[in-house]
Amino acid sequence: MQTSDLLERCYPGRRAELKRSILSQALACFNAQGIEATTIEMIRAACQTSVGAIYHHFGNKEGLVAALFFTALDDQATLREGYLAQAKTTQEGVYALVHSYVDWVDSQPDWARFQFHARFAVTKGPLKDELVARNKARNRQLMEWLAEPGRGAELLRVPAELMPSLIIGQAESYCRAWLSGRVLSSPKRYREVLAEAAWRSLGSD
Amino acid sequence: MQTSDLLERCYPGRRAELKRSILSQALACFNAQGIEATTIEMIRAACQTSVGAIYHHFGNKEGLVAALFFTALDDQATLREGYLAQAKTTQEGVYALVHSYVDWVDSQPDWARFQFHARFAVTKGPLKDELVARNKARNRQLMEWLAEPGRGAELLRVPAELMPSLIIGQAESYCRAWLSGRVLSSPKRYREVLAEAAWRSLGSD
Amino acid sequence: MQTSDLLERCYPGRRAELKRSILSQALACFNAQGIEATTIEMIRAACQTSVGAIYHHFGNKEGLVAALFFTALDDQATLREGYLAQAKTTQEGVYALVHSYVDWVDSQPDWARFQFHARFAVTKGPLKDELVARNKARNRQLMEWLAEPGRGAELLRVPAELMPSLIIGQAESYCRAWLSGRVLSSPKRYREVLAEAAWRSLGSD
Amino acid sequence: MQTSDLLERCYPGRRAELKRSILSQALACFNAQGIEATTIEMIRAACQTSVGAIYHHFGNKEGLVAALFFTALDDQATLREGYLAQAKTTQEGVYALVHSYVDWVDSQPDWARFQFHARFAVTKGPLKDELVARNKARNRQLMEWLAEPGRGAELLRVPAELMPSLIIGQAESYCRAWLSGRVLSSPKRYREVLAEAAWRSLGSD
DNA sequence: AATGAATGAGCCTTCATTCAT
DNA sequence: GATGAATGAAGGCTCATTCAT
Numbered sequence: 001m002q003t004s005d006l007l008e009r010c011y012p013g014r015r016a017e018l019k020r021s022i023l024s025q026a027l028a029c030f031n032a033q034g035i036e037a038t039t040i041e042m043i044r045a046a047c048q049t050s051v052g053a054i055y056h057h058f059g060n061k062e063g064l065v066a067a068l069f070f071t072a073l074d075d076q077a078t079l080r081e082g083y084l085a086q087a088k089t090t091q092e093g094v095y096a097l098v099h100s101y102v103d104w105v106d107s108q109p110d111w112a113r114f115q116f117h118a119r120f121a122v123t124k125g126p127l128k129d130e131l132v133a134r135n136k137a138r139n140r141q142l143m144e145w146l147a148e149p150g151r152g153a154e155l156l157r158v159p160a161e162l163m164p165s166l167i168i169g170q171a172e173s174y175c176r177a178w179l180s181g182r183v184l185s186s187p188k189r190y191r192e193v194l195a196e197a198a199w200r201s202l203g204s205d
Numbered sequence: 206m207q208t209s210d211l212l213e214r215c216y217p218g219r220r221a222e223l224k225r226s227i228l229s230q231a232l233a234c235f236n237a238q239g240i241e242a243t244t245i246e247m248i249r250a251a252c253q254t255s256v257g258a259i260y261h262h263f264g265n266k267e268g269l270v271a272a273l274f275f276t277a278l279d280d281q282a283t284l285r286e287g288y289l290a291q292a293k294t295t296q297e298g299v300y301a302l303v304h305s306y307v308d309w310v311d312s313q314p315d316w317a318r319f320q321f322h323a324r325f326a327v328t329k330g331p332l333k334d335e336l337v338a339r340n341k342a343r344n345r346q347l348m349e350w351l352a353e354p355g356r357g358a359e360l361l362r363v364p365a366e367l368m369p370s371l372i373i374g375q376a377e378s379y380c381r382a383w384l385s386g387r388v389l390s391s392p393k394r395y396r397e398v399l400a401e402a403a404w405r406s407l408g409s410d
Numbered sequence: 411m412q413t414s415d416l417l418e419r420c421y422p423g424r425r426a427e428l429k430r431s432i433l434s435q436a437l438a439c440f441n442a443q444g445i446e447a448t449t450i451e452m453i454r455a456a457c458q459t460s461v462g463a464i465y466h467h468f469g470n471k472e473g474l475v476a477a478l479f480f481t482a483l484d485d486q487a488t489l490r491e492g493y494l495a496q497a498k499t500t501q502e503g504v505y506a507l508v509h510s511y512v513d514w515v516d517s518q519p520d521w522a523r524f525q526f527h528a529r530f531a532v533t534k535g536p537l538k539d540e541l542v543a544r545n546k547a548r549n550r551q552l553m554e555w556l557a558e559p560g561r562g563a564e565l566l567r568v569p570a571e572l573m574p575s576l577i578i579g580q581a582e583s584y585c586r587a588w589l590s591g592r593v594l595s596s597p598k599r600y601r602e603v604l605a606e607a608a609w610r611s612l613g614s615d
Numbered sequence: 616m617q618t619s620d621l622l623e624r625c626y627p628g629r630r631a632e633l634k635r636s637i638l639s640q641a642l643a644c645f646n647a648q649g650i651e652a653t654t655i656e657m658i659r660a661a662c663q664t665s666v667g668a669i670y671h672h673f674g675n676k677e678g679l680v681a682a683l684f685f686t687a688l689d690d691q692a693t694l695r696e697g698y699l700a701q702a703k704t705t706q707e708g709v710y711a712l713v714h715s716y717v718d719w720v721d722s723q724p725d726w727a728r729f730q731f732h733a734r735f736a737v738t739k740g741p742l743k744d745e746l747v748a749r750n751k752a753r754n755r756q757l758m759e760w761l762a763e764p765g766r767g768a769e770l771l772r773v774p775a776e777l778m779p780s781l782i783i784g785q786a787e788s789y790c791r792a793w794l795s796g797r798v799l800s801s802p803k804r805y806r807e808v809l810a811e812a813a814w815r816s817l818g819s820d
Numbered sequence: 821a822a823t824g825a826a827t828g829a830g831c832c833t834t835c836a837t838t839c840a841t
Numbered sequence: 842g843a844t845g846a847a848t849g850a851a852g853g854c855t856c857a858t859t860c861a862t
Contacts, residue, residue, distance in 0.1 A: 580780050580785055581780075584784065
């Protein structure tokens with residue numbers, strides 16, 4: 001199960017066993033019932049521990065949501081950075097963004113589903129600033145990549161605030177549809193189509 | 206205030222005054238606090254009625270959400286159908302979809318914001334079938350439009366389940382960003398760019 | 411039962427029946443177990459209502475404590491003002507203060523006992539300012555009484571901040587002892603001894 | 616800092632260093648937040664130990680309260696006995712009681728404040744009998760002092776159960792006011808006034 | 821149709837205490 | 842002796858919903 005792989009990577013060691021178990025079961029509950037509809041008691045029952053242990057490790061329900069959310073964000077960012085590091089041309093960069101997005105959702109559907117539903121909650125919670133900061137950092141990173149010599153010239157005509165939506169919007173839309181069961185084929189099946197579409201839509205002929 | 210216009214259109218007359226007031230304030234509360242975080246008491250206080258009146262008109266909280274959600278869905282559909290009716294070629298059809306989407310979000314931002322957040326709740330509620338039915342109807346309608354002689358041939362290469370995301374994904378992504386304050390320019394400013402991008406991404410050169 | 415008399419006076423009418431019942435039982439519970447050790451559930455069981463009703467009328471546990479505390483304060487003040495209004499000389503004024511204190515404790519032992527234990531809680535709560543204001547008002551009132559022509563001249567040698575303790579300290583001390591069971595005779599038995607002692611202690615020979 | 620002095624006197628030596636630290640911080644926490652509102656975790660954080668260490672030394676929270684309470688009681692008694700040993704006449708005895716009370720509160724305000732708030736808790740706890748026993752012992756001691764030839768004859772008219780309140784009531788009342796910030800001058804400033812008032816109030820002219 | 825007091829299941833959270841290391 | 846992770850009973854409080862007036 002890939003969910004555990006990600007957790008083992010982020011919280012390694014035997015000491016963190018309970019922590020991983022809580023996170024794993026919480027993720028499952030949140031996705032199955034929705035975040036608000038999930039009670040601490042459900043999570044407790046799912047990982048056979050005590051409510052005290054959950055609060056000991058995560059402070060409160062919001063802390064649990066935040067831990068999951070930022071774990072997902074980090075993992076997604078790691079994959080994106082890896083893909084981007086190998087891209088040479090602007091086109092390869094756009095492909096890297098689409099491919100990393102699609103591949104991550106395909107390999108971590110549970111984390112992706114949770115990310116969509118938790119974003120709103122995190123935005124209203126006490127870690128909203130942290131989230132804004134990460135978004136800014138991501139955008140800055142992308143801009144720096146484009147600023148390298150011989151890259152990004154083709155995209156100058158596109159308004160900066162529109163760029164992320166043009167590149168990732170279609171993939172995101174399809175991933176949402178897949179994760180909520182409205183379509184059946186994994187987005188990975190269309191990773192090339194989606195990358196090509198994004199690139200064409202940028203209109204650098 | 207456009208929110209009321211839409212309500213007046215859907216619930217006309219003096220008898221429905223209270224009903225409109227409740228819906229209007231409920232919409233505001235849901236958007237401000239989130240659906241789950243909004244209590245019936247908050248809505249009652251906002252429109253100076255009694256809880257009994259709210260339950261008399263909408264049955265329960267879920268009924269309130271559903272009324273708002275389907276009102277938005279209907280209004281959006283009406284605009285789309287109007288735009289689509291005037292489109293002759295496939296390209297004009299794609300433009301009509303993007304334009305109607307963008308224009309509706311621009312003119313009804315409160316309803317659009319609510320729609321995004323309520324979809325999940327409705328999907329889990331007792332009206333989920335109604336929602337699925339409407340989605341199917343919309344897709345069927347689109348297919349019928351494309352099936353008319355001299356239309357849609359250019360799109361045959363694109364997988365059907367991918368089509369909606371390719372057409373509307375970018376616009377939707379930008380609208381989300383605007384509604385949540387991450388970007389400042391109204392999507393209407395980019396309606397042409399978004400329509401062209403969608404058309405180009407479909408790759409019918 | 412005098413406790414109810416006081417309540418009927420302060421919350422009259424049939425509509426307030428439940429409110430009085432809650433206050434009455436809460437007072438009994440607080441005195442029997444202590445404020446912190448009393449749970450809402452205990453009070454609910456004692457007056458056969460629902461937790462919701464308690465919260466509907468008093469907001470929260472602290473609100474219940476505050477309602478009881480200020481009801482007692484008011485009742486005590488009313489008696490004091492009545493006694494004081496009939497005093498002509500300084501000596502009669504001092505006697506009025508001691509007598510009203512002793513008589514009130516004797517006639518409302520439950521409220522008096524509660525007042526002693528609740529003062530600390532109220533001092534830390536959100537109504538601490540209200541309490542400070544009432545104390546000031548009471549002191550001002552007393553000063554005004556003494557400022558009338560032909561009164562208070564005998565007390566000018568006594569420091570103002572010491573005065574309340576000299577007048578009421580002994581009575582208060584004995585009342586505490588009686589309310590906690592350390593002595594058996596009602597303070598009313600010693601009302602004259604206590605008044606005389608207070609007057610003598612002021613040293614106006 | 617006098618708080619530590621008292622502790623060093625009662626728990627001397629290097630072995631008891633941790634014990635003194637725990638007691639000292641617990642006293643501070645209890646006074647700052649109230650006994651019930653203070654958690655073991657707060658105390659642990661204040662003296663940088665582990666919860667285990669606290670339980671090892673004091674058994675449980677109640678044990679901590681009791682240790683502090685009886686330490687204060689003992690210290691206060693020691694001072695009183697010293698003062699009383701030097702009194703020859705009845706009047707000197709009354710003065711000794713008032714002076715020792717005032718002087719102790721002035722020199723150990725933290726312990727005095729705690730004593731006021733903890734008395735109720737101890738009264739309900741498992742050491743209530745111990746407390747009753749000490750009170751009786753103190754009263755017996757006082758009676759024995761008065762029973763010596765040439766002493767106490769002046770007080771025979773005063774009821775025994777009223778005596779402690781008449782002697783100490785005013786001082787106690789003022790000390791309470793000072794400890795809770797309602798008056799600003801230390802009771803020590805008024806030690807003579809309070810002693811004279813107590814003596815006068817006993818009415819032995 | 822309107823009102824709002826009353827209901828009570830259920831939630832999040834706290835915290836004294838234990839015990840394996 | 843020291844540590845602190847783990848326990849779980851219990852508490853305050855919320856809030857959708859009902860129903861007598």
